[in-house]
Amino acid sequence: AQSVTQLGSHVSVSEGALVLLRCNYSSSVPPYLFWYVQYPNQGLQLLLKYTTGATLVKGINGFEAEFKKSETSFHLTKPSAHMSDAAEYFCAVSPQGGRRALTFGSGTRLQVQP
């Protein structure tokens, strides 16, 4: 069984500050890892994913995440927050191979203060 824990249901940062959203996973097999963003009244948009290879993954809109197997973590970062980054962020995990059912965390709402 797989599970995802997102620490902090709400995170507030100032515009221009570092964004750090935390994600830890539990999986009995090597997983694929994802970060999705959801704007109000919209579906989910893929920010980035880790499947294999380089553990530092770069995504859209300046976000990146690092897969740390020893810590079972996949934290999302962005060096400088922008007002448009305010949204709900979801970390997700799936087993490698096959057709993947995603297991999502409960989400972190990011607020960006001017």
Next chain:
Amino acid sequence: DAGVTQSPTHLIKTRGQQVTLRCSPKSGHDTVSWYQQALGQGPQFIFQYYEEEERQRGNFPDRFSGHQYPNYSSELNVNALLLGDSALYLCASSLANPSNAPLHFGNGTRLTVT
């Protein structure tokens, strides 16, 4: 290139009624998955269809059923609606291969059960 489209966008039903939600996958995609997102929660996997068959199923009762048509479009049916079925229902499409092909989500159908 149209992405994943879902209809209707909003729906209000009464307890005990039945509902059908529809999804057209992104052009070229052959696999459709359905997720339920309760308010303030992450999406939960309902089931996945490929080649007109249910391939995977999450922890949802038999009241939730689906169908995939030869043109890859899909329906989600929920019978005997409960108040707890009120949620945003998200459809996601992907290619069956490669296994790390990303999911593309629609904007969802907001179901309210009164």
